[in-house]
Each structure stands twice: as C-alpha cells, then as structure tokens.
Amino acid sequence: MEEKKLDINSIIGFLLIFGILMYMLWQNQPTPEELEAQEKAKQEQVEAETKVKEQQNIAVTTAEDFVVSSETDSLQLVALQNKLGAFAYSATRASKEETTVESDLLALTFSNKGGYLSEVRLKDYVDFKDNPIYIIKDNNAGFNINFGTTDSRILNTKDLYFEPSVTKNGDVTVVSMKLKVSESKFLEYRYELKQGDYMMDFTIRSQGLSDVINSSQDINLDWNIKTYRHAKSISYENRYTELVYEYEGGKDDYLGQRELSEDKAEDVTYVAFKQHFFTSILLTDTPFKSAVLESRNLVQNEDVDTVYTKAMAVKLPLEFKGGEINQSMNWYYGPSDYKILKAYDRNLDEIVPLGWGIFGWINKHLFIPFFAFLGGFLPYGIAIIVMTISIKLLMSFVQYKQFLSQAKLKILKPELDEIREKYKDNKMKAQQETMALQTKAGASPMAGCIPALIQLPVFYALFQFFPSAFDLRQKPFLWAEDLSSYDTIMELPFKIPFYGDHVSLFPLLASIAIFFYMQLTTGQNMQSQPQQEGMPDMGKMMKYMMYFSPIMMLFFFNNYASGLSLYYFVSNLISIGIILVIKNFILDEDKIHAQIQEKKKKPRKESRFQQKMKEMMEQAEKQKQIQQNQKRK
The missing domain is CATH 2.70.98.90 (Beta-galactosidase; Chain A, domain 5)
Structure with a gap:
C-alpha cells in the first residue's frame, strides 16, 4: 500500500482555513460599548439575586435548610407549602x-x-x-x-x-x-x-x-x-x-x-x-x-x-x-x-x-410607710438606725415587763428553793405550793413569756422587710457599699463551709451585741430559775445558748443583706441600754421585795385558768395517792 505523505498543497490548505477562522473571530469580537453593556447586565443580575435572597429568608422550623435564589423560586415555594401550608405566604415576605x-x-x-x-x-x-x-x-x-x-x-x-x-x-x-x-x-x-x-x-x-x-x-x-x-x-x-x-x-x-x-x-x-x-x-x-x-x-x-x-x-x-x-x-x-x-x-x-397574716400587715401598714417617710429626708443607713430606735423605744414597755417578771422570780428564788426542799419527796405538792406563792406575789413565769411573744411578730416582720426593701438596693453606708447585699472588710483566700470566703463586719458586730445582751438577760434568768430534781440543768442550757446564738448569727448572716445585720446590731445595742437603765435606775429590788411581801399578805383572787390548773394538780395528786396505796396493799 502506498504511504500517504503531507504535501505542500495540504499545508497551504490548513493555513488558509486557520486564517479564515481568525478573520471571522476578529470580525465578531464585541465592541467596547458591548463589553460595558455585558458587564452592567452581569452586575444587575448579581444585585437582583442578592435582593431575592434577602427578601426570601424563611421563617419555618427548618427555614435555614432552604437556599433562596431566583432560579429556584418555584421549587422553594412548593417546599414552603409542604412545610407551612397557608403560612408560607408570611415566610416568603419576612426577614431575620x-x-x-x-x-x-x-x-x-x-x-x-x-x-x-x-x-x-x-x-x-x-x-x-x-x-x-x-x-x-x-x-x-x-x-x-x-x-x-x-x-x-x-x-x-x-x-x-x-x-x-x-x-x-x-x-x-x-x-x-x-x-x-x-x-x-x-x-x-x-x-x-x-x-x-x-x-x-x-x-x-x-x-x-x-x-x-x-x-x-x-x-x-x-x-x-x-x-x-x-x-x-x-x-x-x-x-x-x-x-x-x-x-x-x-x-x-x-x-x-x-x-x-x-x-x-x-x-x-x-x-x-x-x-x-x-x-x-x-x-x-x-x-x-x-x-x-x-x-x-x-x-x-x-x-x-x-x-x-x-x-x-x-x-x-x-x-x-x-x-x-x-x-x-x-x-x-x-x-x-x-x-x-x-x-x-x-x-x-x-x-x-413581706410575710403572711399579721407579719405582712405590720410591714404593709407600719414599716413600709414609716421607712419611706424616713428615707425621704435621711440617708438610708441613718433611716435604718432611726427606725430601729423608734421601734425599740415603742417596745421598751414590753422589755420592762419581761425584766420585772425576771426580777420578781429572782427575789422569790430563796423561798421557792425552801418549798422544793420541804416537799422534795412530793413533787406535785411542791408545784402546787410554788404556783400558789408565785400567784400571791404576782410573779408568774408566764408574765415573762407573754411580753416575749408580743415581740415575735415585730421581729419576724422586720426579718421579712429588710431583704425585700428595694430602696436599700445599692445604697451605701459607712463601709457597706450596698445595704441590700453583704458588706466586706476582708476577702479570705479560702471558703469556710456555711460561712463564705469573706468577713462581713455588720454581722460580726451584731453577734458581739447579741452575746452581751444574752449575758444580761440569760444571766438574770439563770439566777431566777431554780434547779429541779430530775429535770435538765436549765442553767447549763441557757449558758450554751448564750454562746450558740451569737455564733449562729455570725454564720447565718455573713451572706445576708448588711441592712438587716445593721438593724440587729443597733437593736441589740439599744436593748442592752434599755436593760441597764431599767436595772440600775428604774427597778429597786428592795422595793419590789417589799411589794411582794405585801401582796402575799393580801388574799388574791385566782383566775379561772389558775383555778383549773389547781384542780387538775389536786386531782393528779389524789390519783397518785390512790396508786401508791394500791401498791402498798
């Protein structure tokens, strides 16, 4: 077979075709005006697509799954209809x-x-x-x-x-x-x-x-x-x-x-x-x-x-x-x-x-209006002090009654001890005679409990008032930056359980004041309460309470509002002052002793409660005698 070779005529033909193609491309190339128009058209298309995307951000549970573009509008609307039904209308018009x-x-x-x-x-x-x-x-x-x-x-x-x-x-x-x-x-x-x-x-x-x-x-x-x-x-x-x-x-x-x-x-x-x-x-x-x-x-x-x-x-x-x-x-x-x-x-x-029942009533109708009045012209720390002084002075007659009762029991203690010694083998009789003596002298232990109970609603109402007082928020006083939060005089490098990682001064001062207050009141009680055989040692219990209460106060209030601790500090200081005034300038133990002796001589009409208690004790005594006689037989 004859081998085909690339001759001169073929080369000329290829060159002519290439030249014709190049001429056609040159003739059909866009003019500068046409290039500018094409560029502008591309820009308008990009802007249109961007606008469509912004307008068609979708608000459905899976709205982010949809990619909005001008080329997929119809598909997207179908998908939205499947997802949202009637609410697809809102989705296509909303934005983020x-x-x-x-x-x-x-x-x-x-x-x-x-x-x-x-x-x-x-x-x-x-x-x-x-x-x-x-x-x-x-x-x-x-x-x-x-x-x-x-x-x-x-x-x-x-x-x-x-x-x-x-x-x-x-x-x-x-x-x-x-x-x-x-x-x-x-x-x-x-x-x-x-x-x-x-x-x-x-x-x-x-x-x-x-x-x-x-x-x-x-x-x-x-x-x-x-x-x-x-x-x-x-x-x-x-x-x-x-x-x-x-x-x-x-x-x-x-x-x-x-x-x-x-x-x-x-x-x-x-x-x-x-x-x-x-x-x-x-x-x-x-x-x-x-x-x-x-x-x-x-x-x-x-x-x-x-x-x-x-x-x-x-x-x-x-x-x-x-x-x-x-x-x-x-x-x-x-x-x-x-x-x-x-x-x-x-x-x-x-x-x-603010507390339920009477506690809330006291806060709403007494403490809130009074504190608002004081806060209208006094710094809030001073307002707390003035409010505390006012409350303590108002309640001072209650403290007087309580301290008077304790003083009477203290004066009667030698006679009460004699009764208990005399009837040491007959506790029921000892109790009857003790009650009779206290009644004649007007020195019932209940007389000391009732004033204490009267103070409880005020105490609890104030405990609820200070943490809820919005006016105290971010109000400074002395070293406390915020009376609605704890004050800090020292940051600790460690955390003490139930206490915290800081030392608050107001709770510390309140604890010291409570200790001295309890020394005065508990000491008086310890002297007036005789030890009864077979009963817990009340003196020791009171002594433990005298130390336990301040420690509990110190730990419990270290993270509480400094306004509340300020109140307790001032309140106990005033209580100490009132007791010292009553003890040293108002109560005369010799005079009280003479009054008690006079009362003992006079016949005293017993109340229904006292009569009922006396009858119950006499019946209990008779029942005890019957049981003892039965045992002997």
Missing part, C-alpha cells in the same frame, strides 16, 4: 431583622422570628458590676404558641417570622407583629409601650384564621425564662427568686425553693417570674382556665453556676372562640418594688415576700 423601641424606662428589642422580645433592658439600673440590667438577653427567655392547622400540621410561632410595624401616638409606641396567611388573614402580637410605665399592654389576636387553625386541638401558650444573676451574693439572690402566681379570684401562691418544683392551677390571672429585685409578669383580666407551672434551681455550685439562678416556665391554654383568638393581657418588666407594684392595684404587691 430585629425591631427596637424605647421609652424613658425600658429599651426593648423584638425578634421578627417568633415576634417576641429578644432583649429587655431597664435603663435606670445596673448590677453589682455596674453592667446594665437585662431581664431578657441572649436567648434566656422564650415565648411560643403551639397550634394545629386544618391541613394536619403542628406549628410553633417561635420558629415563624413575623412582619413588624411600629407606630407612635403621643407617649404610646405600638409594635405590631403579624404572622400572615394573606394581607387580610394573620395572627398578631400587639405591644403598647407607654412612657413612664413598666407595664405594657399586650394582645394576641387572630383574623380570618378559622379555616386555618384547627379548633379541635389545644392551642397552648408557653412562656419561659432563665433568670440572670444581678447581685453580689448569688445564693442570697436565689433565695428570693421564685415563681409566683395568682389564681381563683385573688389567691396567690409560689413554687418555693426546691431543686424542681411543679404545680397546676386553675383560673390563673397572673404569673410572675420574680427575681430578687426585678421581675417579669404576665397578667390578664380574663383568667386562663388552667396553668402548668415549673421552677428549677440552676445553682448547684456557687463557684461555677454564676450566670443564672433559676429556670421557670408556664404553659397556658388559649381559647379559640368564634373561630378566632382574642386574648388581652399585660407585660410587666421592672423592679420588684412594693410601692410600684401596689400602685397598679392588681394584687401585684403579693409578689414581694
């Missing part, structure tokens, strides 16, 4: 942006996703580190409505994007968050923020959703929060952080301080997630039929768990009447200040733990 409004008291940020508050800042307050007070921030709180749809879907509003609008009408700012099915069909959260007010009007309403929301399924409102730490002592703050609620026409209750507390209630009119000095409250004039409440303690280790105190949650049913939801409510985000809460006249003052 936030809405911010302010009043003179509150700075609020609403998340378009969920339509709820993502930040609540109280503008007038800072925490113990001078940081702003946030009740809500960084997803520590949630608000959600869970409902079923007529096309068999279960949706959560916390995962859906709302369309916001803000309008102002004088001092009122209205924030409307709408979750839309169409322009005329939507679920709306409506907030009305007023100047000079911590309370907002809040309404949940639907329009035209009777054919969208399944009325046969429960519609539940879920509200929860993890409460931030705001105070120096997290244990002290946590002790006064709790879930409080009102139910059944004005009754109020709280979940307590257990590790996990749960409860159910009916006809609930408000739920408060109360922190020590700040609180979040959801109120309604139309009671929720029921509520499921939960509180969980988040502080397991005070050295580690230092951000949150408690996690609290409530589940409330929403009614679907006439094919629509319409629930008018209020939000309160502000101080746990008795005066502010009381002014709303909606029983919110019960959120502040």
Whole structure:
C-alpha cells in the first residue's frame, strides 16, 4: 500500500482555513460599548439575586435548610407549602431583622422570628458590676404558641417570622407583629409601650384564621425564662427568686425553693417570674382556665453556676372562640418594688415576700410607710438606725415587763428553793405550793413569756422587710457599699463551709451585741430559775445558748443583706441600754421585795385558768395517792 505523505498543497490548505477562522473571530469580537453593556447586565443580575435572597429568608422550623435564589423560586415555594401550608405566604415576605423601641424606662428589642422580645433592658439600673440590667438577653427567655392547622400540621410561632410595624401616638409606641396567611388573614402580637410605665399592654389576636387553625386541638401558650444573676451574693439572690402566681379570684401562691418544683392551677390571672429585685409578669383580666407551672434551681455550685439562678416556665391554654383568638393581657418588666407594684392595684404587691397574716400587715401598714417617710429626708443607713430606735423605744414597755417578771422570780428564788426542799419527796405538792406563792406575789413565769411573744411578730416582720426593701438596693453606708447585699472588710483566700470566703463586719458586730445582751438577760434568768430534781440543768442550757446564738448569727448572716445585720446590731445595742437603765435606775429590788411581801399578805383572787390548773394538780395528786396505796396493799 502506498504511504500517504503531507504535501505542500495540504499545508497551504490548513493555513488558509486557520486564517479564515481568525478573520471571522476578529470580525465578531464585541465592541467596547458591548463589553460595558455585558458587564452592567452581569452586575444587575448579581444585585437582583442578592435582593431575592434577602427578601426570601424563611421563617419555618427548618427555614435555614432552604437556599433562596431566583432560579429556584418555584421549587422553594412548593417546599414552603409542604412545610407551612397557608403560612408560607408570611415566610416568603419576612426577614431575620430585629425591631427596637424605647421609652424613658425600658429599651426593648423584638425578634421578627417568633415576634417576641429578644432583649429587655431597664435603663435606670445596673448590677453589682455596674453592667446594665437585662431581664431578657441572649436567648434566656422564650415565648411560643403551639397550634394545629386544618391541613394536619403542628406549628410553633417561635420558629415563624413575623412582619413588624411600629407606630407612635403621643407617649404610646405600638409594635405590631403579624404572622400572615394573606394581607387580610394573620395572627398578631400587639405591644403598647407607654412612657413612664413598666407595664405594657399586650394582645394576641387572630383574623380570618378559622379555616386555618384547627379548633379541635389545644392551642397552648408557653412562656419561659432563665433568670440572670444581678447581685453580689448569688445564693442570697436565689433565695428570693421564685415563681409566683395568682389564681381563683385573688389567691396567690409560689413554687418555693426546691431543686424542681411543679404545680397546676386553675383560673390563673397572673404569673410572675420574680427575681430578687426585678421581675417579669404576665397578667390578664380574663383568667386562663388552667396553668402548668415549673421552677428549677440552676445553682448547684456557687463557684461555677454564676450566670443564672433559676429556670421557670408556664404553659397556658388559649381559647379559640368564634373561630378566632382574642386574648388581652399585660407585660410587666421592672423592679420588684412594693410601692410600684401596689400602685397598679392588681394584687401585684403579693409578689414581694413581706410575710403572711399579721407579719405582712405590720410591714404593709407600719414599716413600709414609716421607712419611706424616713428615707425621704435621711440617708438610708441613718433611716435604718432611726427606725430601729423608734421601734425599740415603742417596745421598751414590753422589755420592762419581761425584766420585772425576771426580777420578781429572782427575789422569790430563796423561798421557792425552801418549798422544793420541804416537799422534795412530793413533787406535785411542791408545784402546787410554788404556783400558789408565785400567784400571791404576782410573779408568774408566764408574765415573762407573754411580753416575749408580743415581740415575735415585730421581729419576724422586720426579718421579712429588710431583704425585700428595694430602696436599700445599692445604697451605701459607712463601709457597706450596698445595704441590700453583704458588706466586706476582708476577702479570705479560702471558703469556710456555711460561712463564705469573706468577713462581713455588720454581722460580726451584731453577734458581739447579741452575746452581751444574752449575758444580761440569760444571766438574770439563770439566777431566777431554780434547779429541779430530775429535770435538765436549765442553767447549763441557757449558758450554751448564750454562746450558740451569737455564733449562729455570725454564720447565718455573713451572706445576708448588711441592712438587716445593721438593724440587729443597733437593736441589740439599744436593748442592752434599755436593760441597764431599767436595772440600775428604774427597778429597786428592795422595793419590789417589799411589794411582794405585801401582796402575799393580801388574799388574791385566782383566775379561772389558775383555778383549773389547781384542780387538775389536786386531782393528779389524789390519783397518785390512790396508786401508791394500791401498791402498798
């Protein structure tokens, strides 16, 4: 076979074809104007795609799974319809942006996703580190409505994007968050923020959703929060952080301080997630039929768990009447200040733990108004001292009666010892004679107990008052930087169990004052109380109490509010002064002894109680004699 070779004619042909192709490319190349137009068209296409992406960010449980682009609109809408049904309309129009409004008291940020508050800042307050007070921030709180749809879907509003609008009408700012099915069909959260007010009007309403929301399924409102730490002592703050609620026409209750507390209630009119000095409250004039409440303690280790105190949650049913939801409510985000809460006249003052019964009455009608009056023109530390002096002077007659009773028993002690010695073999008879002598002399031990009992309501009321006094928050006095928290004069390099890692001076001073006070009072009691055979040594017990009580005070109050320790310090100093004045300048033991002798000579009519006691003792004595006679036989 003849071998083919590349001849000169073939080479010329290839060169001619290459030249023709190059000429055609040169003839068809774009002009500079055409290149500029192409570049502009590309830029417009990129901008259009970016705009589409921004407008079509989706608010569904898996909204982030969708990639928005102009080339996949139809596919995306189909996917949204499958996920959200009717609410796909709102999803394609919403964005992930936030809405911010302010009043003179509150700075609020609403998340378009969920339509709820993502930040609540109280503008007038800072925490113990001078940081702003946030009740809500960084997803520590949630608000959600869970409902079923007529096309068999279960949706959560916390995962859906709302369309916001803000309008102002004088001092009122209205924030409307709408979750839309169409322009005329939507679920709306409506907030009305007023100047000079911590309370907002809040309404949940639907329009035209009777054919969208399944009325046969429960519609539940879920509200929860993890409460931030705001105070120096997290244990002290946590002790006064709790879930409080009102139910059944004005009754109020709280979940307590257990590790996990749960409860159910009916006809609930408000739920408060109360922190020590700040609180979040959801109120309604139309009671929720029921509520499921939960509180969980988040502080397991005070050295580690230092951000949150408690996690609290409530589940409330929403009614679907006439094919629509319409629930008018209020939000309160502000101080746990008795005066502010009381002014709303909606029983919110019960959120502040002032004590039950007579203790709360004393605080509300005596101590709070009096302390507010003193605080109006005195520094708060001085106001505590003046208030303490006033209370102690008012109660001084009680101390006088108590000390007088102890003095009488002390004077009668030799005669009482003689009676016990005389009837040492007949204890019942000894008791009868002892009672008879005390009655004639007017020196019953009960006379000393009754004044002590009278002081108990005042003591307990003040114990509740000082930790709840919002006015003391961050008010300094002497070395104490904050009368609502513990004072510190020394930081310890280690932690003492039940005491802490610091030394507080006010509890130390209060403990010393209690020791000297108990020396005066307990010493008097020890002298007036004779030792009875077969009975515990009361003298030793009182002596132990004299040392135990100050130590207990020192440990117990080292982490308590310095204002409370200041009160106990001043109170015991005044008590010591009153006792010394009574002992040295008012009571004359010789005169009292003479009065007792005069009373013993006069016939004294016994009270019904004394007569009954005497009869019971005589019957017991007769029964004892009968038993002894039977044994002898």
